[in-house]
Amino acid sequence: MTTEPQLGGLSTSVDRSALMGNYAAPTVTFVRGQGSILYDAEDRPYLDFLSGIAVTSLGHAHPRITEALAEQAATLSHVSNLFGNTVGPEVAITLDRLIGGGHTRAGGQVFFANSGAEAIECALKLARRWAGPGRAGIVATDNAFHGRTMGALTATGQPSKQEPFRPLPEGFVHVPYGDIDAMDEAIDPDRTAAVLVEPIQGEAGVVEPTSDYLPALRQMCTERGVLLMLDEVQTGLGRTGAWFAFQHQGVAPDVVTMAKALGNGVPAGACWARAEVAAAFQPGDHGSTFGGQPLAMSAVRATLEVMEAERVPERAERAGARLRAGLEALPGVVEVRGKGLLLGAVLAREFAGPACQEALQGGLVLNAPRPDVIRFAPSLLVSDEEIDQALAILGRILARLTAAFGTGEGGPGVGSGSSVRDTGQGPSVDGSTTPEEGRP
Numbered sequence: 001m002t003t004e005p006q007l008g009g010l011s012t013s014v015d016r017s018a019l020m021g022n023y024a025a026p027t028v029t030f031v032r033g034q035g036s037i038l039y040d041a042e043d044r045p046y047l048d049f050l051s052g053i054a055v056t057s058l059g060h061a062h063p064r065i066t067e068a069l070a071e072q073a074a075t076l077s078h079v080s081n082l083f084g085n086t087v088g089p090e091v092a093i094t095l096d097r098l099i100g101g102g103h104t105r106a107g108g109q110v111f112f113a114n115s116g117a118e119a120i121e122c123a124l125k126l127a128r129r130w131a132g133p134g135r136a137g138i139v140a141t142d143n144a145f146h147g148r149t150m151g152a153l154t155a156t157g158q159p160s161k162q163e164p165f166r167p168l169p170e171g172f173v174h175v176p177y178g179d180i181d182a183m184d185e186a187i188d189p190d191r192t193a194a195v196l197v198e199p200i201q202g203e204a205g206v207v208e209p210t211s212d213y214l215p216a217l218r219q220m221c222t223e224r225g226v227l228l229m230l231d232e233v234q235t236g237l238g239r240t241g242a243w244f245a246f247q248h249q250g251v252a253p254d255v256v257t258m259a260k261a262l263g264n265g266v267p268a269g270a271c272w273a274r275a276e277v278a279a280a281f282q283p284g285d286h287g288s289t290f291g292g293q294p295l296a297m298s299a300v301r302a303t304l305e306v307m308e309a310e311r312v313p314e315r316a317e318r319a320g321a322r323l324r325a326g327l328e329a330l331p332g333v334v335e336v337r338g339k340g341l342l343l344g345a346v347l348a349r350e351f352a353g354p355a356c357q358e359a360l361q362g363g364l365v366l367n368a369p370r371p372d373v374i375r376f377a378p379s380l381l382v383s384d385e386e387i388d389q390a391l392a393i394l395g396r397i398l399a400r401l402t403a404a405f406g407t408g409e410g411g412p413g414v415g416s417g418s419s420v421r422d423t424g425q426g427p428s429v430d431g432s433t434t435p436e437e438g439r440p
Contacts, residue, residue: 028360033060036379036386038365048365049378049390054202054234054342057261058306059379065264065302072298079294081287087297088112092270094304098243099256099272102308109278112292113269116233116259117147122271122286123196123229123255124151130227130280131193136170139186139195141177145203146196146231155196177201178209180216187224194227194255195220199245202234205373206337206344211249218251227277229255233269234342237261238307238380241317241340248339266299312380316340319382326391327376332402343376344369347398349405355397364393 014029028046030038036059038046051057058065072087079085092110100106111122128136140146144157153161154168157177162168175182177197187195195217201207214230221228228251235245236258242248244256254277259269269291290296320340327336327345335346347355352368359366369375374394378386 027357035059035061036382044363046360046363046365047386047390047393049376049382050365050367051377051379052265053260053367053375054239054377055260056265057237057239057312057380058264058303058310059381060265062264062303062306064306065266065299068298068302069266069295072295075294077293077295078290080289081292085292085294085297087294087301088292091297091300091304094301095258095270095272098237098304101247102243106272106274108272108274111271111273111278111281111286111288112297113259113271113288114267114290114296115147115269116231116257117149117152117269118288118291119233119257119259119269119271120146120152120155120196120231121149123194123257123273124155125286126255126271126273126277126281127194127227127229129285130277135191135193137188137192138172139183139192140172140174141197141201142174143177143201143204143207144174144196144198144231145201146198146233177204177207178213180213180220183217184220187220187226189224189226192224192226194229196229196231198231198235199248200235200240200338200342202342202375203369205346205370206342206375208337208339214246214249214251218253221254227254229253229257231257233257233259234377237304238312238316239340239342239377240313240338241320242313245339262303263296263299264303266296268296268300307380310381313340316380319378319380319384319387322384323376323378323387323391326387330391330395330398332398337373341376341378341380341382345374345376347372347374348402351401351405355394355401358397358401359394362393362397364390366394 016025029041031041032039033048036048038048038060095110096105096108099108113119113122124138127138138155140155140157142157144155146152146155151169153165154172157174173186175186183195197217199214218228230246230253232244237243239261240248246253254274256272262268262270317340320343323341324336324343327333327343332348333345334348337344337346350371352370352372352374355374356366356368367375
């Protein structure tokens, strides 16, 4: 029997001996959720301000998605892509319309996969198929995160993640994020097929480029005849206050990848491309056993219906403004980055890991993609009251950690008084950070 490490008595004993060790042992086991609240094995509540890293954007156990899954499971869950189903084509039309801003179709086509990494693999293969022999180059950016499959890992600009798996596929070049001059030097129209960037770098600590970066990339790619591919796996589907983050700058990408929020927790990914780019794929060039199957697509269809009915981009913009203002007023916060409800609070010192540990013990789920950054990605349906509760929990923690790190003292505990839960006990301040997301 393997026992999970205890964090203030919040965990439970679970035999994890049959699982591979690629994830750190969890400190809490969650067994159910409702809206913005998660419950552990002892039925204790936690405000979820991470949403499985921007996945459950409509909250947990949303009744419309639950109903859609149950109905589809009782009707038809899967057929091979050798045959058709009625749900996937409908979802593809909706996504094409949302890429166009929500009202008019963008004129593209969609390939369905099961995750963000698979959507990226599709984009990479499509770019090379479109460009033809001799133009296999992909220009990506430093500190980017695109996934952990071999192609996506190679595009990921984090050498520490790549090193154990060399040799990696050839043809990838990385340049500093936001540096248009470096991109100018890296793009070779005779060798480069595509540029791949995130509109906002999530795993790098919620990093935004300047507002002219994407438009400059669009112009450069057009002039040199290479594809502009945008990774919207974390930023897409309303999270930043627009259906897709690239829409804030008004650019028109050639390829867009998405996943995470697409099925509100049901594994689903998609790669959209302009029709003339998508036409490069011929039957047999790419595929996925489960991609686009009726069960997953029923969840996606219901998720998108609710998102449109709830006008989630507008909700994210409004709620994000409230959360940002509250974070900017907290002790130890020197900057708040991001858009809508994808925000990163940059701390004066590197205690984001301990802060997230104490927050978890106080009934608040967050994560630290960098030692000095706390990431926030709550449900797009989060209430004002829930935002205020989260700020109250975190504010007490940051006040004590700021004082402790300033004087060299040990980490203090978490105070009491939260309407969700606040235990009054805190873990040691060890500087560790929450393990980063890895796309399957």
